[in-house]
Amino acid sequence: MRAFLPAIALLAAVPAISQAPAIPGAPETARVTAGTYKVEPNHTQVGFAVDHMGFSIFRGVFTGASGTLALDPANPTKAQLSVSIPIASVQTSNPKLNEELVSADWFDAAQFPNATFVSTAITVGPNNTALVDGNLTIHGVTKAARMQVHFHGAGTNPMDKALTVGFDARMGFNRSDFGVTKYVPVVSDHVELTIAGAFEKQ
Numbered sequence: 001m002r003a004f005l006p007a008i009a010l011l012a013a014v015p016a017i018s019q020a021p022a023i024p025g026a027p028e029t030a031r032v033t034a035g036t037y038k039v040e041p042n043h044t045q046v047g048f049a050v051d052h053m054g055f056s057i058f059r060g061v062f063t064g065a066s067g068t069l070a071l072d073p074a075n076p077t078k079a080q081l082s083v084s085i086p087i088a089s090v091q092t093s094n095p096k097l098n099e100e101l102v103s104a105d106w107f108d109a110a111q112f113p114n115a116t117f118v119s120t121a122i123t124v125g126p127n128n129t130a131l132v133d134g135n136l137t138i139h140g141v142t143k144a145a146r147m148q149v150h151f152h153g154a155g156t157n158p159m160d161k162a163l164t165v166g167f168d169a170r171m172g173f174n175r176s177d178f179g180v181t182k183y184v185p186v187v188s189d190h191v192e193l194t195i196a197g198a199f200e201k202q
Helices: 002-017 095-101
Strands: 035-039 045-052 056-062 066-071 080-086 114-124 129-138 141-156 163-174 190-201
Touching: 114 141, 129 163
Parallel strands: none
Antiparallel strands: 035 066, 035 190, 045 056, 045 190, 066 080, 080 114, 114 129, 129 141, 141 163, 163 190
């Protein structure tokens, strides 16, 4: 029994030594400070999903976002969002398809290099949610669009010490409304976007 005592003492000490650090961000609005925030592109993604021939849901992602968020937690309906996404950043599981999507048959990135969203109104909902109305521009066409947004968290990023806020959002639209009609309806007209947005205070 005595031989096991040192081992037992060591195991008892392990939790104190190897405790995981506290998560820097939390969904607490009290952590948010007023000001202008800039998109943190390394942790911002816009995922898209379409129905492929009725067989499966096909997904891809856009990255490299830029833009700003003017935010005052005391007046959330006054927030202003402006975001731009480079079309050429598109990534799917198929390198050939990546090339096709930026071509003139699809998004025509050479002529229309960016998709943009600029907010026009904010409606605050329950449980850290909001509806964000705005103008969505794709393929040179601008249409009214709405995002369903959930406040994910805020805090100080321990890597660069920046005050950071993050949101999850969803948006749906018909791509034919923006002149992107290739293979409709075999590849669904309706597109669902899933957005992970990170912003750092300037």
